[in-house]
Amino acid sequence: MNAVLRRAAINWLPAYAALYILFLYGPVLLLPLFSVNDSATPTLPFAGFTWKWYEQLWGNREMINAAWNSVRVGLAAAILSTVLGICGARAVTRYRFAGKRAMSGLIMAPLVLPEIIVAISLLLVLLAFGMSLSLVTVTLGHVLICLPYSMVVLMSGFEGFDRSLEEASADLGETAFGTFRRVTLPMVAPAILASLLVSFTISFDEFIVAFFLSGTDPTLPIYIWGQLRFASRLPAVLALGTIMLIGSFLLVTIAELLRRRAVARTKTDGGLFV
Amino acid sequence: MTAAADSARPVEPGVLPRRSFLQGEQAQGLALISPTFLYALILLLLPILVVIAHSFWTQDYLTIDRTLTLENYREALTEPMYRDLLMRSMAISFAVSVATVLLAYPVAYFISFHGGRHKNLWLFIIMVPFWTSYLLRVMAWKVILGYQGVLNTGLVGVGIIDEPSNAFLYNTTAVVIALTHAWAAFAILPIYVALEKVDRSLLEAARDLGDGPVRTFLRVTLPLSMPGVIAALLIVMIPTVGDYVTPRLVGGTEGVMIANAIQAQFGRAANWPLGAALSVTTMVAVSAMALVAVFILRAAARLAR
Numbered sequence: 001m002n003a004v005l006r007r008a009a010i011n012w013l014p015a016y017a018a019l020y021i022l023f024l025y026g027p028v029l030l031l032p033l034f035s036v037n038d039s040a041t042p043t044l045p046f047a048g049f050t051w052k053w054y055e056q057l058w059g060n061r062e063m064i065n066a067a068w069n070s071v072r073v074g075l076a077a078a079i080l081s082t083v084l085g086i087c088g089a090r091a092v093t094r095y096r097f098a099g100k101r102a103m104s105g106l107i108m109a110p111l112v113l114p115e116i117i118v119a120i121s122l123l124l125v126l127l128a129f130g131m132s133l134s135l136v137t138v139t140l141g142h143v144l145i146c147l148p149y150s151m152v153v154l155m156s157g158f159e160g161f162d163r164s165l166e167e168a169s170a171d172l173g174e175t176a177f178g179t180f181r182r183v184t185l186p187m188v189a190p191a192i193l194a195s196l197l198v199s200f201t202i203s204f205d206e207f208i209v210a211f212f213l214s215g216t217d218p219t220l221p222i223y224i225w226g227q228l229r230f231a232s233r234l235p236a237v238l239a240l241g242t243i244m245l246i247g248s249f250l251l252v253t254i255a256e257l258l259r260r261r262a263v264a265r266t267k268t269d270g271g272l273f274v
Numbered sequence: 275m276t277a278a279a280d281s282a283r284p285v286e287p288g289v290l291p292r293r294s295f296l297q298g299e300q301a302q303g304l305a306l307i308s309p310t311f312l313y314a315l316i317l318l319l320l321p322i323l324v325v326i327a328h329s330f331w332t333q334d335y336l337t338i339d340r341t342l343t344l345e346n347y348r349e350a351l352t353e354p355m356y357r358d359l360l361m362r363s364m365a366i367s368f369a370v371s372v373a374t375v376l377l378a379y380p381v382a383y384f385i386s387f388h389g390g391r392h393k394n395l396w397l398f399i400i401m402v403p404f405w406t407s408y409l410l411r412v413m414a415w416k417v418i419l420g421y422q423g424v425l426n427t428g429l430v431g432v433g434i435i436d437e438p439s440n441a442f443l444y445n446t447t448a449v450v451i452a453l454t455h456a457w458a459a460f461a462i463l464p465i466y467v468a469l470e471k472v473d474r475s476l477l478e479a480a481r482d483l484g485d486g487p488v489r490t491f492l493r494v495t496l497p498l499s500m501p502g503v504i505a506a507l508l509i510v511m512i513p514t515v516g517d518y519v520t521p522r523l524v525g526g527t528e529g530v531m532i533a534n535a536i537q538a539q540f541g542r543a544a545n546w547p548l549g550a551a552l553s554v555t556t557m558v559a560v561s562a563m564a565l566v567a568v569f570i571l572r573a574a575a576r577l578a579r
Contacts, residue, residue, distance in 0.1 A: 094303070120540055245407075
């Protein structure tokens with residue numbers, strides 16, 4: 001009886017997992033599918049293959065401008081959140097100090113807050129500081145959103161880091177900064193790169209914070225939001241979405257490979273969220 | 275880059291006064307975390323306090339009247355429209371968080387116990403859709419559930435219904451489905467981590483003592499993985515209550531949520547204090563709901579043992 005039950009359990013689980021993955025991927029994969037469909041509406045059956053929606057994107061100044069804005073915001077947010085993440089992750093993994101839990105708790109808080117709360121509270125304060133809304137304010141918000149992810153990626157890279165190597169370096173007369181630059185940094189470089197890629201991806205796709213904090217310069221998701229009002233522009237949006245999908249996929253895959261290398265170097269394991 | 279350099283400088287030799295002050299591990303740790311902490315303090319904690327302050331003020335045309343009042347909360351709690359939106363948002367976030375956890379648990383279990391050498395690959399495959407644009411993932415559901423959508427054409431083609439139905443899109447169910455899909459990966463990871471920590475020898479012990487697989491699961495695995503279930507529930511429940519995009523894209527008028535009302539107060543209606551009070555009310559309400567859920571789950575886990 002037990003053996004039968006156990007076999008049943010083992011058999012339905014993989015089938016269920018496969019179904020679950022179909023549920024995760026199915027809707028997302030519709031975008032590339034309909035982006036090459038020769039019809040103005042995303043409906044079945046397929047009307048034939050076409051690249052024309054992609055060609056439409058090519059000369060679209062407005063879209064290219066928004067994409068360029070997103071790249072700039074993404075780069076700035078990725079660098080800032082990774083630099084701040086290095087400080088935070090290093091402090092949390094290397095030192096013991098009073099208030100550590102509360103401080104890291106606050107830094108990780110955006111992960112469990114509704115984004116709209118983060119967005120409106122930032123909006124109120126930035127306006128009170130007398131800042132006008134621009135790509136700068138979007139970047140400040142994105143850094144806040146990216147920081148928890150940077151922290152997690154970097155902490156998994158710093159965790160289990162062999163301290164004796166740093167001590168050896170110090171004993172051999174290297175300064176603290178020298179030790180960091182010549183011993184610590186090379187070992188955690190993959191984690192740092194992973195953090196940069198992950199934050200860039202998040203910032204590039206982020207909508208709500210940008211929606212509240214951007215001025216007249218739209219980011220790419222804001223541009224897409226504006227296009228969604230017009231049914232006739234949907235196929236072009238699907239084409240753009242497909243390009244973004246592929247871009248995100250590539251960046252995240254590279255980030256994961258790098259993170260694994262970082263983990264292998266410091267000999268502990270943990271996922272992107274572990 | 276200055277932040278990293280600054281935090282490293284204090285321990286450099288030659289800067290004697292600062293060095294003696296910052297010699298302890300305590301001080302070094304604090305110095306190192308301070309740029310990151312200050313960033314979160316100034317751009318997250320302070321802003322949230324400002325929102326709370328606003329919720330006690332009133333809008334006086336273009337200026338803010340700073341006399342303390344509970345008027346906004348009275349309006350947020352008694353105005354039927356806001357009360358309905360809040361209740362609906364809580365119901366949606368509850369349904370979504372329960373659905374994601376129930377759907378995710380078997381997958382997390384499968385990866386943890388039968389994932390073999392490919393655990394990381396499985397996790398990665400599950401995480402990938404999460405890294406794609408939220409906007410696009412929700413939009414995909416519009417393509418599926420719409421009048422001329424994939425579901426309708428499919429059902430008509432198979433002959434289950436005679437003509438396309440309007441029933442799939444622009445309602446609360448569509449919001450719940452789209453949100454459950456969008457947050458799926460978030461639930462898998464905490465549950466997986468908790469399952470990984472379950473001591474496998476305990477399962478053997480339970481089996482040796484005569485418990486069948488179902489009893490072993492209910493009395494050992496499930497209670498021990500409860501922290502992961504609770505984390506997954508919270509990590510989905512709290513953010514989804516304030517979702518703006520999904521109700522706008524697939525909710526129609528029936529699926530409007532509280533975030534849409536909050537946005538209106540900061541946009542067209544230009545009543546920041548009321549928007550702030552709605553935000554605070556939402557956060558308090560969802561936190562209370564989360565606490566109750568945690569309490570019930572903990573009690574259940576204790577009873578099961």
